[in-house]
Amino acid sequence: MSGIMTPVLLVAVIGLICAGLLVFASKVFYVAVDERVTQVREVLPGANCGGCGFAGCDDYAANLVADEELPCTKCSPGGAGVAAQIAEILGRAAGSTEPEVAQVMCNGVCDARRTVLEWQGMSSCKGAKGWFSSPNACMFGCMGLGDCVNACQFDAIGIVDGIARVNRENCVACGACVGACPQKIIKLVPVKSQVHVLCSSTDKGAVAKKNCDNACIGCTKCTTVCNFGAISIEDNLARIDVSKCKSCGLCAVVCPTGAINSFKKLPPKAAAEKAAAAKKAAAAKAKEAPAKAKDAAPAEA
Amino acid sequence: MVNLIVIFMAIVLVNNFVLSQFLGICSFLGVSNKMSSSVGMGGAVVFVMVIAELVTWPVMQVLNKFDIAYLQTVVFILVIAALVQFVEMFMKRYLPALQKALGIFLPLITTNCAILGATINAISYGYTYIESVVYAFGAGVGYMVAMVLFAGIREEKLATTEGIPAPFQGVGIILVAASIMALSFMGFTGMFQ
Numbered sequence: 001m002s003g004i005m006t007p008v009l010l011v012a013v014i015g016l017i018c019a020g021l022l023v024f025a026s027k028v029f030y031v032a033v034d035e036r037v038t039q040v041r042e043v044l045p046g047a048n049c050g051g052c053g054f055a056g057c058d059d060y061a062a063n064l065v066a067d068e069e070l071p072c073t074k075c076s077p078g079g080a081g082v083a084a085q086i087a088e089i090l091g092r093a094a095g096s097t098e099p100e101v102a103q104v105m106c107n108g109v110c111d112a113r114r115t116v117l118e119w120q121g122m123s124s125c126k127g128a129k130g131w132f133s134s135p136n137a138c139m140f141g142c143m144g145l146g147d148c149v150n151a152c153q154f155d156a157i158g159i160v161d162g163i164a165r166v167n168r169e170n171c172v173a174c175g176a177c178v179g180a181c182p183q184k185i186i187k188l189v190p191v192k193s194q195v196h197v198l199c200s201s202t203d204k205g206a207v208a209k210k211n212c213d214n215a216c217i218g219c220t221k222c223t224t225v226c227n228f229g230a231i232s233i234e235d236n237l238a239r240i241d242v243s244k245c246k247s248c249g250l251c252a253v254v255c256p257t258g259a260i261n262s263f264k265k266l267p268p269k270a271a272a273e274k275a276a277a278a279k280k281a282a283a284a285k286a287k288e289a290p291a292k293a294k295d296a297a298p299a300e301a
Numbered sequence: 302m303v304n305l306i307v308i309f310m311a312i313v314l315v316n317n318f319v320l321s322q323f324l325g326i327c328s329f330l331g332v333s334n335k336m337s338s339s340v341g342m343g344g345a346v347v348f349v350m351v352i353a354e355l356v357t358w359p360v361m362q363v364l365n366k367f368d369i370a371y372l373q374t375v376v377f378i379l380v381i382a383a384l385v386q387f388v389e390m391f392m393k394r395y396l397p398a399l400q401k402a403l404g405i406f407l408p409l410i411t412t413n414c415a416i417l418g419a420t421i422n423a424i425s426y427g428y429t430y431i432e433s434v435v436y437a438f439g440a441g442v443g444y445m446v447a448m449v450l451f452a453g454i455r456e457e458k459l460a461t462t463e464g465i466p467a468p469f470q471g472v473g474i475i476l477v478a479a480s481i482m483a484l485s486f487m488g489f490t491g492m493f494q
Contacts, residue, residue, distance in 0.1 A: 007369040014360070014376055018383030025387050029394035122463045150461065 036089055037065045043085045044075060049153060051076045051174030064090065076100065076173040100173035100188045102157065102166045106142040107198035107261060110162035112213040113138060119145070129182045137211035140201040142185060151180035194247040195240060199259040202235040209257065216259035222251035305435045308428075311493040312439035318415050319447040320483040325415030329448060330475060332406070339452035343445025345406040347438065350419050352388065353381045354437035357420040358430050377420055378412070385411040415444055447482070454478055 041061040048056040052074035054063055064070055064086065072086040079099065119128055119135035125147040133139045142163040149157055149164065156170035157177055164177075168191070178186045185200040197216055201208045205217030218236035230244035231251055238260065240251075252262035318324045325346070332342045357377050364370050389407055392400035400407070410416060419440040423433035459478060462470045469477065 006367050007372055010363075010367055010369065011372060011376060011379070015379060018379060021387055022383060022390075025390040029390040031393050122461065124461055124463070 034065050037061050039089045040064055040086055043078075043082055043089065045077050045082065047077050047153075047174075049077060049172070049174040049176065051172065051176070053175075068092075073098075076175075099191045101168050101171045101191045102173060102175070102177055102186055103189045103196055104142055104148075104157075104164045104166060105185045105187055105196065105198055105200045106140075106163055106183075107214040107259065108136065108138055108141040108163060108212045109214070113141065113162070114211050119143075126182045134183075138201055138203070138208070138215065140183060140185065140203070141199075141212065142183065147180045147182065148177035148186060151176040190242055192247070193240075193242045193245055194263040195245060195249055195252055196261060197238045197240055197259055198261045199237065202237050204236055208236065214258050216255075217257060219256060221254045221256065222260055225250050225254045305432065307493050308432055308436050309439040309442075312436055313443040313446060314486065314489040315491075315493055317443045317447055317486055318418065318440050319444055320479075320486045322418070324418040325413055325444055328410065328413055328415075329444070329451070330472075330479070333448055333452040334455055336449070336452045336456055338406075339448045340445075342406045342410070343441075343448045346410055346413070346415065346444050347441030349381075349385060349388075349407070349410055349413075350416055350437040350441040350444075351434060352384060353416050353420055354423060354434050356380055356384055358424065358433050361424050373421065373424070374417070377417055381416060381420070382411050415440070447486075451479060451482060454482065 038061075041058060044057040044061060046057050050056065052060045054060040060074065064072055072090065072092070073080075073083040075082050075086075114137035115135055116137050117132065117135050119132075121127060121131070123145050125143045125145040128135055128143055128145055134141070134143050136143060144159045144162045144164065146159055146164070149159060153174070153176060154170050154172055156167045156172070157164055158167065159165075164181075164186070166177075173188050175188055178184075178188060183200070189196065199208075199212075199214065199216035201212070201215050203211065203215075205219065208215035209217050216237050218233050218238065220233055222238050223231045223233060227248070227250070228244050228246055230241045230246075231238055232241070233239070238251075240260075247262070249262040252260045312318070316322060319326065319329045328342060328346075333339045357380060360376060360380055361370075361373065364372060364376060385407065389400065392407075419437045422440075423436045426436075428436055455475070455478070459465075459474060465474050
């Protein structure tokens with residue numbers, strides 16, 4: 001009898017000690033868990049995509065309750081509906097959810113860009129950048145090797161004509177591609193803003209143009225034509241302030257290289273302006289060309 | 302002192318838990334896909350191994366005294382699980398930053414075979430209290446070393462399926478890579494006698 005009693009008793013005692021320890025710990029080290037955390041968590045979609053910037057939906061819910069300042073609109077897959085529900089649970093104003101979408105800030109398609117080597121290595125932008133900066137002449141642009149495509153969980157980005165393009169219907173603006181791109185040329189932009197500078201090159205105009213036909217050359221035509229002061233040139237690159245931009249598309253019209261692109265169909269008036277601008281540019285070029293040749297001749301001699 | 306250093310180095314390099322004793326393989330393969338999470342997991346394993354060893358060694362003396370050493374496994378699992386739970390509660394209250402850093406890995410490794418293996422091995426080798434704690438610490442560090450090295454390989458070389466024959470893609474190539482790494486650790490054999 002004692003043969004079996006000793007181990008049974010001993011294990012039971014050890015178990016009891018452990019149980020007592022845990023009961024004691026749960027009382028002494030008790031941390032109140034806000035029931036609102038569970039409620040918020042239930043509302044969130046549970047995609048755990050990390051688009052909000054936290055480690056999954058649980059983490060976002062905990063941070064939402066803990067931090068009064070944190071906006072409840074960070075969940076891109078959930079959208080406005082989820083934000084409203086969270087706001088109701090937490091009893092604060094929902095705030096406006098500005099639906100966003102990823103945008104690749106490069107238009108260096110195969111026909112436009114110059115390449116410096118034929119890349120036959122692994123199909124990874126990160127790898128290509130690590131070895132050679134980029135297979136393209138432009139060091140800033142999209143290499144089209146698909147790191148963003150691999151990162152996307154929603155099948156919303158693909159390589160078209162040598163560069164990454166976003167399918168706006170599928171994109172939930174989780175930002176996975178933004179983090180995956182070694183060139184840092186994918187940005188989250190408001191869906192409603194229709195005009196973007198599709199270039200990320202901060203090279204000087206002449207160099208940028210030599211490397212890619214569609215590059216922004218920093219000519220300031222767009223800054224002068226903009227009626228809202230939304231465009232500024234910084235480091236030889238036009239930058240549109242989305243808060244001021246009204247998506248009128250005038251800048252896209254006057255842009256001589258096509259670096260500024262508009263999703264909107266351009267109004268006829270603007271189209272006429274574009275034609276005029278193109279004419280003017282051509283005339284100026286024709287005038288400049290002989291003058292330049294004259295200037296260059298003595299320098300070469 | 303020299304004895305302790307030999308025990309430590311031997312378990313880190315020669316008898317590495319993951320690469321030569323095949324303990325903790327599941328978490329090794331599961332968590333090593335990202336450098337950041339493998340460091341977190343490694344740190345948690347070192348921490349839990351040491352405290353588990355600190356507790357189980359005295360428990361073993363009790364078991365030996367009552368002559369029921371055959372209950373070792375059952376009792377150790379019980380003690381380690383309760384201990385990890387306790388530590389988690391304690392950290393939540395007093396060290397929330399550390400608890401956040403270790404995150405989900407702490408409760409996950411409660412039932413990791415590497416933890417149980419370290420405690421049982423140290424006792425079967427007949428180590429003293431200090432020796433077995435050093436052994437457990439070394440086992441944890443060895444796990445972390447293997448984990449971090451392998452996470453580096455996976456992030457660098459196995460991130461895409463590019464160039465990998467179709468039948469080897471996924472778990473296949475990961476196991477092949479792990480075994481090649483284990484082979485390279487065989488080079489340390491006989492270094493610390």
